[in-house]
Amino acid sequence: MTTTLITGANKSLGYETARQLVALGHTVYVGARDPERGRRAADELGARFVQLDVTDDESVRAAAKEVGQLDVLVNNAGVSGPFVSPSELTADDFQAVYDVNVFGAFRVFATFLPLLEASENPVVVNVSSGLGSIAMATDPAVREPAWIPAPIYSSSKAALNMLTAQYANLYPGIRINSVDPGYTATDFNGHRGNQTIPEGAEIIVRLATIDQTGPTATYQRSAGVVPW
Template sequence: MDSVLITGANRSIGLELVKEFSKKGLFVYLGTRDLEKGQAVVKELSANGFQNIKPIQIDVTNPDTIVAAKNIVEREQGKLDVLINNAGISGELPQSALDTSIADIQNVFDTNFFGVISVTQVFLDLLKKSESPRITNITSGLGSLTLHSDPNWKYYNFKATSYVTSKAALNAYTIVLAYELKDSFKINAIDPGYTATDFNHHSGPGSVGSAAAFILKHTLTDENGPTGQFFSNDIEDETGISPW
C-alpha cells in the first residue's frame, strides 16, 4: 500500500486531503503538532468509515519531531510515496514592507519556507525508495511575482510582506528541487485557491472539497505528468497553470 504524509493535516484543507487520500486507498499519516488533537481527529474519522489513517506528531519548525516522524514512517512502511507540505501560517496582519519586524517575517518563513525544506530533506531517503515519489508544496497565488506585478489582478492590492515573500520563496525552492530530482520525482507547487478555512476566517469563496480535489489531481499524476510546475485552482483555464 502506498503511503502519504500530510503536514498540518488536523483541520481545513489538510484534513480534507486526509479523507481523500484514504478513499484512494493510501495509508495516510496525519501530521499534527499536537498529537492528542490528531488522535481525536483520527478517532472521529475512523467512526465515519475512514481507514488506514494514523496521527503522527510533526512540527515543521522542530527538527526533533521531524526526525522522530521519519523514523516512525521508516519503521512501519520502509518508504514514503507522497509528501504533502501543507503546514503554513499567515502571520499577523497587516504586514507592511515599511515596518513589519524581522522577527515577524522570520516567524512566517520558519514554517512556510524553512519548515518545508527541513521536512523534505529529512524524508528524502524514504521518498527515493518509492517507485513513483511525489512531493507537493502547498503554496498560494499570492506567491506569484507575475500576478503581484499586474494592477489588473483581482488580488493585486493584497500585499502582505511576510506571507507573500515566504510563498514566493517556496515557489523558487520548488523549481530548484524539481530540477535536481527531475529524473525520478514529480514535484510541483500547488495553490488550492482562495478557500474558506480557519486560516482566513472562512472568507474565501472556495470549498475545502474543491481545494483537495485540485491538489489530488495534480499530485497523483502518472509517469508522464509534469514536474517543476505551479498550478492554481484560481486560474480559470483547463490547465490550471499559474505564472510564477
C-alpha cells in the first residue's frame, strides 16, 4: 500500500488531494499545523493525522518519526503573503512567505528523504503556481489572463520550481515534479478562481500516482507543460 504525506492538507487543494488519494487506496497522512483542524479533516477523509508545522525543525522531525515510512510527499502547504502595494512590501514580508513556501518545502523534503529513499516508488510533488513561471512574467505571449503581479508569492514559487529541478537531478531515483493547479477557487483568491477545487487537484493527484517510468524534473498543469 502506498503511504502519502500531504502538507497543509486540512482544507482546499490539500484536502481534496487527500480525498482523491484515499479513494485510490493510499494511506494518507494529513499534515496540518493546527491539531484540531487536522484531526477533523483526517477523520472526515478516512485518513491519518500528523501534526506538522513546516517552519519548525522539531515538528517536522517528530512527524517523520511518527509516519515511519513514506512513498509520496506532496509539498502543498503555502501562504500568499500580504495583499498590499508593492511599495509597501518589506523584507519581513518576504521572509514570512519564504519560510513556508520555500524553506518549509525544503525542510520537509530533506527530513523525509531517508524514508523516500527506502521506498520502491518514491515520488515528490511540489505544489507551485503559474505565477512562479518566469516565462509568463516576462513574455506576454505566453502569459495567462489570470496572471497578476505578486512579487513575493511569485518569486517563492519560482524558487520552489528551481528546488524541483535541482533535486530531481540530484536524486534521479525519486520522481520530483512541480505542478500548477491553475486559477482555482480557494481562500487564496477569495474563491474567485475559474476552476473548482477538484479540478485544481487533478494534476496534483496525477503526478502523485506515477511510477518510476513517469516524468521527473517537470513543471506541469492539467493541460500540459508549464513554461519555466
